[in-house]
Amino acid sequence: MxxxxxxxxxxxxxxxxxxxxxxxxxxxxxxxxxxxxxxxxxxxxxxxxxxxxxxxxxxxxxxxxxxxxxxxxxxxxxxxxxxxxxxxxxxxxxxxxxxxxxxxxxxxxxxxxxxxxxxxxxxxxxxxxxxxxxxxxxxxxxxxxxxxxxxxxxxxxxxxxxxxxxxxxxxAGDYTPKALPEVSRTATVDGYTVQLDGDLVPGGSSALTLTVSRNGAPVNDLQPYLGAYGHLVALRAGDLAYLHVHPDGAPGDGTTAAGPGITFHAEVPSRGDYRLFLDFQHEGVVHTAAFTARAGQSPAPAATTTGPADTAPTPRPAATPEKSGSHGEHTH
Missing domain, CATH: 2.60.40.1930 (Macroglobulin (MG2) domain)
Incomplete structure (x- = not known):
C-alpha cells in the first residue's frame, strides 16, 4: 500500500x-x-x-x-x-x-x-x-x-x-546599481536635518518620530502638505514591498503641533532593511528626507550625517499654497 x-x-x-x-x-x-x-x-x-x-x-x-x-x-x-x-x-x-x-x-x-x-x-x-x-x-x-x-x-x-x-x-543603458545607504538616525536635505527616533519592530506596532531642524534650530512652522505635516513612504529592500503612512493628528485639529516632530505609528511585516522617504513642506517648498532603517535588529548607530544617497534632488516650490486636506503637485 x-x-x-x-x-x-x-x-x-x-x-x-x-x-x-x-x-x-x-x-x-x-x-x-x-x-x-x-x-x-x-x-x-x-x-x-x-x-x-x-x-x-x-x-x-x-x-x-x-x-x-x-x-x-x-x-x-x-x-x-x-x-x-x-x-x-x-x-x-x-x-x-x-x-x-x-x-x-x-x-x-x-x-x-x-x-x-x-x-x-x-x-x-x-x-x-x-x-x-x-x-x-x-x-x-x-x-x-x-x-x-x-x-x-x-x-x-x-x-x-x-x-x-x-x-x-x-x-535602457549602462547601469550600475547604487548600494543601499547604511542604517542611520539622521538625514540631511536642502539644509535641513531630520532626526529619526524609534525602531521598526517586525510584527508589532512601534512609534517613529521624525524631528526637523535647520541650522541647529527646531522647525516649528511646518506647513500642511497634502493635508498633513508629513508623509512617509516605506519600501522593503529587496522586493520593494510598499507601505505608505501618515502621521498622528492633522493640521488645524487644535492639538497637532506644526513641528518640529512628526510621529507615525508603524507595523512592519518582517525583519530586514527598509528605506524611508519623508516628505515635508516648509516655506512653500517640499523636501524629501531619506533613511535606511532596520527592523528586528540592534538599534541604529548614533546620529551621523548621511551621504549623497540620502539627499533628495533639488526641491521645487509647491504648485499652489497648501490648505489642510488638499494636495499639491509633488515631483522630486
Missing part, C-alpha cells in the same frame, strides 16, 4: 499596517458590505474587491508587489522610458469589468498617487497624475539614469478598499 503523500502548506501572510493615533486600518465589514474608508486609510495593503468580504480571504501580500489585485490591474501604455528624457507617461487602472476605472475615492486630496522609485532605492519621486474622462492618467516623468524602476499606483475605488498596484519601468 502506497504511503499517502504529504501536503505542505505555505502561506505568505505579511500583514502590513501603518496607522495613526486613531488606530487607522483597513476596516472589514460584513459579508457583501464594503467598509467605510477611514479618515487616513492604510496604504500598501491588498484588500478584497468591493462587495466581497475579506473575512474568509487568505492573508494578503504587501502592496505594490503585483500589477493586478482584487480584479484591478495597472496597465502602463509603455514600460520603456529613455533615461534623462521627460515623457508624457500614461496608464490606466482597469476594473473587474475590464474597463478603465473612472470612479475613485479621494484620499489625502487626490484620487490617485503615483510613486516611482529605482529598484536600488536610490531615486524617488512622488507624483500626482492628471485624469482624463476616459480613465487614462498622465504625468510628466523623467527617469534620471539607466536601470529598472518600480511605479506604484496608490488609490481606492469608489465604494472599495485602498489598493497599491505596481509595474516595472525600464530605462
Amino acid at each position: 502506497n504511503t499517502p503523500a504529504k501536503l505542505g502548506a505555505y502561506v505568505l501572510g505579511l500583514a502590513v499596517v501603518f496607522g495613526g493615533a486613531l488606530g487607522v486600518g483597513n476596516a472589514v465589514g460584513a459579508t457583501g458590505t464594503p467598509p467605510t474608508a477611514p479618515p487616513h486609510p492604510v496604504h500598501g495593503t491588498a484588500a478584497a474587491a468591493p462587495g466581497r468580504s475579506t473575512a474568509a480571504a487568505p492573508a494578503s501580500l504587501p502592496g505594490g508587489l503585483q500589477m493586478s489585485d482584487s480584479g484591478y490591474t495597472l496597465t502602463p501604455e509603455t514600460t520603456t522610458v529613455p533615461p534623462g528624457e521627460t515623457i508624457d507617461f500614461r496608464f490606466t487602472v482597469t476594473g473587474p469589468d475590464g474597463r478603465p476605472l473612472t470612479r475613485y475615492q479621494t484620499q489625502h486630496g487626490k484620487k490617485l498617487h503615483l510613486i516611482v522609485v529605482s529598484r536600488d532605492l536610490g531615486d524617488f519621486q512622488h507624483l500626482h497624475p492628471h485624469e482624463a474622462a476616459d480613465g487614462t492618467w498622465s504625468v510628466k516623468l523623467t527617469l534620471p539614469r539607466a536601470g529598472v524602476y518600480r511605479a506604484f499606483a496608490d488609490f481606492a475605488p469608489e465604494g472599495g478598499h485602498g489598493l497599491t498596484l505596481g509595474a516595472d519601468l525600464h530605462a
Whole structure:
C-alpha cells in the first residue's frame, strides 16, 4: 500500500499596517458590505474587491508587489522610458469589468498617487497624475539614469478598499546599481536635518518620530502638505514591498503641533532593511528626507550625517499654497 503523500502548506501572510493615533486600518465589514474608508486609510495593503468580504480571504501580500489585485490591474501604455528624457507617461487602472476605472475615492486630496522609485532605492519621486474622462492618467516623468524602476499606483475605488498596484519601468543603458545607504538616525536635505527616533519592530506596532531642524534650530512652522505635516513612504529592500503612512493628528485639529516632530505609528511585516522617504513642506517648498532603517535588529548607530544617497534632488516650490486636506503637485 502506497504511503499517502504529504501536503505542505505555505502561506505568505505579511500583514502590513501603518496607522495613526486613531488606530487607522483597513476596516472589514460584513459579508457583501464594503467598509467605510477611514479618515487616513492604510496604504500598501491588498484588500478584497468591493462587495466581497475579506473575512474568509487568505492573508494578503504587501502592496505594490503585483500589477493586478482584487480584479484591478495597472496597465502602463509603455514600460520603456529613455533615461534623462521627460515623457508624457500614461496608464490606466482597469476594473473587474475590464474597463478603465473612472470612479475613485479621494484620499489625502487626490484620487490617485503615483510613486516611482529605482529598484536600488536610490531615486524617488512622488507624483500626482492628471485624469482624463476616459480613465487614462498622465504625468510628466523623467527617469534620471539607466536601470529598472518600480511605479506604484496608490488609490481606492469608489465604494472599495485602498489598493497599491505596481509595474516595472525600464530605462535602457549602462547601469550600475547604487548600494543601499547604511542604517542611520539622521538625514540631511536642502539644509535641513531630520532626526529619526524609534525602531521598526517586525510584527508589532512601534512609534517613529521624525524631528526637523535647520541650522541647529527646531522647525516649528511646518506647513500642511497634502493635508498633513508629513508623509512617509516605506519600501522593503529587496522586493520593494510598499507601505505608505501618515502621521498622528492633522493640521488645524487644535492639538497637532506644526513641528518640529512628526510621529507615525508603524507595523512592519518582517525583519530586514527598509528605506524611508519623508516628505515635508516648509516655506512653500517640499523636501524629501531619506533613511535606511532596520527592523528586528540592534538599534541604529548614533546620529551621523548621511551621504549623497540620502539627499533628495533639488526641491521645487509647491504648485499652489497648501490648505489642510488638499494636495499639491509633488515631483522630486
